[in-house]
Amino acid sequence: MALKVELKPGEKLLVGNCIITNSDQRTRLFIEGRAPILREKDILTAASANTPAKRIYLAVQLMYIDDDVEKTRDAYFSLVNDFLAAVPSSAEIVNQINNEILTGQLYKALKAANRLIEYEQDLLSNASARRPGLSADGESR
Structure with a gap:
């Protein structure tokens, strides 16, 4: 069963070691396979890991x-x-x-x-x- 991900305009998504950036329209993706997937809001950088x-x-x-x-x-x-x-x-x-x-x-x-x-x-x-x-x-x- 595929993972369904809906992206807002300009939202980023990490799939494996690739960053996917959505265009200016809402997009729905169906992703099959085994790879780490994170939405932009769930990605923490070393600089923002301040606690x-x-x-x-x-x-x-x-x-x-x-x-x-x-x-x-x-x-x-x-x-x-x-x-x-x-x-x-x-x-x-x-x-x-x-x-x-x-x-x-x-x-x-x-x-x-x-x-x-x-x-x-x-x-x-x-x-x-x-x-x-x-x-x-x-x-x-």
Whole structure:
């Protein structure tokens, strides 16, 4: 069964190691085969990985795109161990990411890593709400 992807005008899509850019009209693609596929909104760059959870997501993203866990494994586990030491309450999400990686479900691991980013953002938002004068990113206002 083919994967159906609808792209907005100008939207980008990663298929394998190729970036596809849509023209000025909405487009529907049907993709068959086995290749990593990510929408532009789901692609994180090294420059935009500016929080610990985003760096974990980036590591999982590299595993997914390269279809190679071993290349990024050590960096991933270093990031995860640091994150768990700082945020032990994230263990359930981290365990889910780890399980998906161990079973070769790298796209599902990426989705779980996205939930970790959301969890981190919620924690930062709640912390800044309790500390007047700080924004959600911890900067003074």
